[in-house]
């Protein structure tokens with residue numbers, strides 16, 4: 001099942017778009033099945049859960065942290081995390097840098113933008129993000145690498161609404177790229193799209209889709 005679902009999703013993706021298989025709340029056995037099908041990039045939203053899985057599963061898995069990250073937990077994932085998707089404040093970026101310095105590593109990060117209508121989702125507003133980048137202070141943080149942007153659309157059946165939000169994030173990505181990262185090849189990821197909206201996300205330039213339930217089935221919390 002899992003293997004077939006992965007093949008199905010991959011068959012619909014342009015070659016340059018990568019699939020993050022969101023395995024949160026699913027056991028190691030499910031990840032192993034995906035791994036046997038060739039999947040190597042997995043997304044988790046809880047530090048403890050991801051770390052336990054990292055410790056017991058094959059070491060060539062690329063672990064992406066997609067949840068809301070608390071400063072005091074950065075140190076547990078910094079040594080092995082491949083990409084942190086949800087940097088939603090300058091403070092958090094400095095905290096990641098601090099932990100990365102301690103272990104002499106550079107940690108890859110995405111800035112999370114709030115594009116949804118819901119109040120509850122985390123992330124910078126576009127103005128906050130511009131302000132942060134314009135201050136140039138972030139350039140002193142030598143142990144974090146800003147690789148792009150991440151966003152979640154409103155959880156709705158209104159496709160037009162979703163498209164509008166992905167379109168605006170794509171435009172903002174182009175603006176940020178040309179204003180602050182024009183000569184930085186690392187800045188190239190646009191993480192958007194989940195099980196119910198990844199087709200729309202890909203149409204608007206997503207490079208990383210984060211798909212969980214479509215691959216692993218419903219989660220039991």
Ligand SMILES: *Cc1c(COP(=O)(O)O)cnc(C)c1O
Pocket residue numbers: 022024045066067152193194195196210211212213214
């Ligand atoms: C859980 C989660 C996903 C995956 O959601 P599905 O609807 O199961 O595909 C993607 N992104 C984030 C940030 C998540 O927390």
